[in-house]
Amino acid sequence: MTKCAVCGCPASQRCGKCHLTAYCSKDHQKQHWKSHRTQCSPYKMCHSEEMGRYLEASRDILPGEIILKDSPLVLGPRQVTMPVCLSCFTPVNGSYSCSLCGWPLCGPECQTVVLHNPECQLSRNRPIKVQVHKFMQVNQMYECITPLRCLWLKEHDPARWSALSQMESHLEERVNTELHEVNQANVVDFLYHYLKVTSFTPEEIHTVCGIIDVNGFEIPGPNAIGIYGKACLLEHNCVPNTTRTFDSQLNIVIRAAVKITKGSHISTSYTDPMWGTANRQLHLKTSKYFKCTCSRCHDPTEMGTHLSSLRCGQCPLGLMLPSPSPISPQIWVCNSCSAKLDQQYVEEFLKQTGEKLVNLKEGSLAASEAFLKSTSSKLSENHYYRSDVKLAMAQMYGRAGVQNKSDLHELSKDLLDRKEQLCREVLALADVFSPGESRLRGLMKYELQAACMEKFRRLPKKLKASPQSKAILQECEEALKDASTILLRESPIQDEYQLGLQAEAELADVTALISKFR
Numbered sequence: 001m002t003k004c005a006v007c008g009c010p011a012s013q014r015c016g017k018c019h020l021t022a023y024c025s026k027d028h029q030k031q032h033w034k035s036h037r038t039q040c041s042p043y044k045m046c047h048s049e050e051m052g053r054y055l056e057a058s059r060d061i062l063p064g065e066i067i068l069k070d071s072p073l074v075l076g077p078r079q080v081t082m083p084v085c086l087s088c089f090t091p092v093n094g095s096y097s098c099s100l101c102g103w104p105l106c107g108p109e110c111q112t113v114v115l116h117n118p119e120c121q122l123s124r125n126r127p128i129k130v131q132v133h134k135f136m137q138v139n140q141m142y143e144c145i146t147p148l149r150c151l152w153l154k155e156h157d158p159a160r161w162s163a164l165s166q167m168e169s170h171l172e173e174r175v176n177t178e179l180h181e182v183n184q185a186n187v188v189d190f191l192y193h194y195l196k197v198t199s200f201t202p203e204e205i206h207t208v209c210g211i212i213d214v215n216g217f218e219i220p221g222p223n224a225i226g227i228y229g230k231a232c233l234l235e236h237n238c239v240p241n242t243t244r245t246f247d248s249q250l251n252i253v254i255r256a257a258v259k260i261t262k263g264s265h266i267s268t269s270y271t272d273p274m275w276g277t278a279n280r281q282l283h284l285k286t287s288k289y290f291k292c293t294c295s296r297c298h299d300p301t302e303m304g305t306h307l308s309s310l311r312c313g314q315c316p317l318g319l320m321l322p323s324p325s326p327i328s329p330q331i332w333v334c335n336s337c338s339a340k341l342d343q344q345y346v347e348e349f350l351k352q353t354g355e356k357l358v359n360l361k362e363g364s365l366a367a368s369e370a371f372l373k374s375t376s377s378k379l380s381e382n383h384y385y386r387s388d389v390k391l392a393m394a395q396m397y398g399r400a401g402v403q404n405k406s407d408l409h410e411l412s413k414d415l416l417d418r419k420e421q422l423c424r425e426v427l428a429l430a431d432v433f434s435p436g437e438s439r440l441r442g443l444m445k446y447e448l449q450a451a452c453m454e455k456f457r458r459l460p461k462k463l464k465a466s467p468q469s470k471a472i473l474q475e476c477e478e479a480l481k482d483a484s485t486i487l488l489r490e491s492p493i494q495d496e497y498q499l500g501l502q503a504e505a506e507l508a509d510v511t512a513l514i515s516k517f518r
């Protein structure tokens with residue numbers, strides 16, 4: 001039971017800033033503010049020449065602690081999307097359209113949602129209503145919606161417009177790029193000529209397009225994009241120290257993934273931490289317009305994991321590493337025999353291997369095992385292509401109800417061992433790149449304990465009471481604690497949340513089994 005920080009009575013309200021300290025009444029919250037304010041917000045905003053604004057811990061922050069919870073300044077469909085309802089973001093087929101503007105929605109109740117107001121009102125300059133024809137494919141008409149919702153704030157919500165206008169757009173770097181041309185055609189020209197919206201200058205429109213790309217967070221589940229006034233201040237790090245989730249109102253929740261000591265920068269990852277250095281650098285350069293110089297990016301071994309290394313073809317144990325630096329490699333050199341490979345050759349080889357990966361039959365464990373076998377003499381054990389496949393396989397082995405896959409109980413001993421090994425390998429990487437209470441670790445912990453629990457069930461009765469059995473159960477209990485804590489932070493509409501509920505239920509069973517040893 002949550003207790004009031006002042007009187008200890010049951011508390012139903014929390015401080016709106018830190019969302020941690022609870023109160024039984026507004027009066028007690030007010031009374032407590034004087035002492036609470038120094039503890040409340042765990043971060044402060046700072047500024048640097050190189051990065052602009054960023055957040056720094058103003059006190060030590062514990063793993064799992066909420067650093068900030070932020071409601072969206074703007075919510076909209078992703079730039080590249082199939083037609084979706086402009087209120088709830090579910091895919092639409094054209095069976096219902098807004099009676100005022102013509103944009104497809106999923107039903108009359110979505111027509112009354114205020115989120116839809118900006119494009120609804122701004123589309124009414126047209127002599128006829130908006131007509132959408134292509135439904136089962138990406139539709140470029142939707143690229144204008146989120147920019148329109150940003151521009152709408154200029155007249156209708158000056159405070160939000162001001163917050164948005166302070167955000168980084170990198171407009172100068174975007175001019176003369178292909179992206180700028182696409183935005184000119186699909187957003188600027190579309191607004192002017194199709195929607196007849198002429199109240200914003202091309203520069204204003206391009207600026208909000210930049211702001212969306214640089215600051216927007218993709219929200220899984222509803223497939224939307226959100227722009228958040230505080231969360232956008234988080235800097236990038238290739239080993240982030242926070243995790244992010246979205247609640248059912250699509251507020252963003254940023255938590256500490258690990259302990260963050262006072263004075264440390266608070267970071268998130270703008271890329272997938274399981275990508276190799278070249279891919280992370282490319283993404284950051286082309287969509288966020290900066291070169292990451294974190295210690296991981298400078299380390300040719302990627303913190304000892306060799307996530308991007310290739311195997312040397314000239315000697316049995318050597319690994320080829322980028323030189324002179326992973327950020328701008330020119331040549332790859334073996335760390336054992338000094339053999340060399342051209343950067344161009346490496347790029348072409350990785351491109352071809354990447355194509356093989358894309359063409360892997362989705363969900364085919366046999367094809368995935370064959371991919372791992374065929375790349376074992378060319379790529380390092382942990383190479384990001386291989387780790388990507390291992391991650392998928394760790395979740396596929398023993399997943400019931402999916403075509404051609406057996407239930408955990410039906411897996412042979414070898415395949416059960418294989419699942420466990422894959423989970424441990426991926427977890428070891430996640431420990432380095434997504435440390436602490438990250439979603440990836442939560443998912444892998446769940447899969448690992450599932451394999452270990454199945455091994456426990458298969459033990460002969462006489463061994464079930466042995467110290468080894470207890471150790472297996474204790475590892476499963478720890479893994480289920482981690483998995484349920486991490487995954488239950490996801491939004492209830494996410495599959496991860498359902499897995500979290502399952503982990504929580506299974507945790508009770510494992511704890512009961514362990515108690516029999518005492």
Ligand SMILES: C[S@@+](CC[C@H](N)C(=O)[O-])C[C@H]1O[C@@H](n2cnc3c(N)ncnc32)[C@H](O)[C@@H]1O
Binds near residue numbers: 051054168233235292
């Ligand atoms: C989402 S914004 C972060 C807030 C931004 N610094 C501001 O002042 O509004 C992303 C931009 O911040 C800068 N940035 C973020 N992380 C960085 C990093 N690790 N190194 C250099 N620049 C970074 C880049 O300019 C990037 O495009």
